[in-house]
Amino acid sequence: MPKLGFAQAIESAIVKAMEEDENIIILGEDVHGLRPNLFARFGKKRIMPTPISESAFVGAAVTAAMAGLRPIVEIMIVDFIGVTMDAILNHAAKIHYFSGNKWNVPLVIRTACGGGYGDAGQHEQSLWGWLAHIPGLNIVIPSNPADAGGLMLSSIYENNPVIYFEHKLLSDYWLDFMGRGGRTTVSFDVPQDGLEGEVPDKWEPIPLGKLNKIREGKDITLVSVGVGVHRSIEAAKILVEKGISAEILDLRCLVPLDLEGLKKSVEKTKALLVVDEDYKGFGLSGELSALLLEKGLSFKFGRVCTESTIPYSRKSEDDVLPNTQRIIDEALKILNK
Numbered sequence: 001m002p003k004l005g006f007a008q009a010i011e012s013a014i015v016k017a018m019e020e021d022e023n024i025i026i027l028g029e030d031v032h033g034l035r036p037n038l039f040a041r042f043g044k045k046r047i048m049p050t051p052i053s054e055s056a057f058v059g060a061a062v063t064a065a066m067a068g069l070r071p072i073v074e075i076m077i078v079d080f081i082g083v084t085m086d087a088i089l090n091h092a093a094k095i096h097y098f099s100g101n102k103w104n105v106p107l108v109i110r111t112a113c114g115g116g117y118g119d120a121g122q123h124e125q126s127l128w129g130w131l132a133h134i135p136g137l138n139i140v141i142p143s144n145p146a147d148a149g150g151l152m153l154s155s156i157y158e159n160n161p162v163i164y165f166e167h168k169l170l171s172d173y174w175l176d177f178m179g180r181g182g183r184t185t186v187s188f189d190v191p192q193d194g195l196e197g198e199v200p201d202k203w204e205p206i207p208l209g210k211l212n213k214i215r216e217g218k219d220i221t222l223v224s225v226g227v228g229v230h231r232s233i234e235a236a237k238i239l240v241e242k243g244i245s246a247e248i249l250d251l252r253c254l255v256p257l258d259l260e261g262l263k264k265s266v267e268k269t270k271a272l273l274v275v276d277e278d279y280k281g282f283g284l285s286g287e288l289s290a291l292l293l294e295k296g297l298s299f300k301f302g303r304v305c306t307e308s309t310i311p312y313s314r315k316s317e318d319d320v321l322p323n324t325q326r327i328i329d330e331a332l333k334i335l336n337k
Helices: 006-020 036-042 054-066 078-092 128-132 145-157 172-178 227-241 259-269 284-294 314-320 324-334
Strands: 003-005 024-029 047-050 070-077 108-113 138-140 162-167 196-198 212-215 220-224 246-250 253-255 271-279 300-306
Touching: 003 006, 003 145, 006 024, 006 036, 006 145, 006 162, 006 172, 024 054, 036 047, 054 070, 054 078, 070 078, 078 108, 078 162, 108 145, 128 138, 128 162, 128 253, 128 271, 128 284, 138 145, 145 162, 145 196, 212 227, 220 227, 220 259, 220 324, 227 246, 227 271, 227 324, 246 259, 259 271, 259 284, 271 284, 271 324, 284 300, 300 324
Parallel strands: 024 047, 024 070, 070 108, 108 162, 138 162, 220 246, 220 271, 271 300
Antiparallel strands: 003 196, 138 253, 212 246
């Protein structure tokens, strides 16, 4: 099996889809420069740079999708998605419902997310919980190259809008932009297993809404997405030394959510720790616990989330964002160790 970087895997899957379907287009700020291989291969009619107006090009993409195209729209970082919310919240997410499924919006919004490198609270948010709150949107958050490509294919083929999150600490070109930790004033921890990995010889869609069990365990279930999966893996290795067997689940998608897969794991371990780089309040961690309680489960519960507005200071940032030590500490607290 070949090895690819995270962003390379996404691009490879997009190439496959674009070769098979001429209705797939890409648009966004500077996409001709950001995706030079795609631009060289498919030309300016399918790789379309736009003015710096997210509200304009996302709105255009919604109508293009309604007219039969399958746009992939690039919003440079998810923090900027706020200016597009009328098109997403009031149109893309609702058109298939209001039209009785006569109209669909097969739109992928690809966007970078996440912190841990010192860029603060207007450039490092995750926001998937906020967007998952909106009925009609699919929310996809891969953690490794193989999933990144397979989930991108499923997102492209999905007939309703998908928000596709790409964590910067996993993304090849974002790490190049940030300096791969080489800046003298900033350092950051890159999960190598997520950054580069084996991918299939031939891309196949990975169904949306099917979690991936990364590790078997019996004492506690660690659940996360994106970089949080890798932080959980590191924490589980240390917890073993303390006599704790942690099961790790990568949700992959928040919408659709593999609730049955999550339920099965928590029924076994009787303990759940949610690792979520999005905000704690009214977010993913509380939703997962509520859904399991509604299923009648009884379990110990804890969460490691982003606690507040993300500061510029790297030291302060480490206190706010989820990290391996916080996961270990919370797991020990849950299990009274």
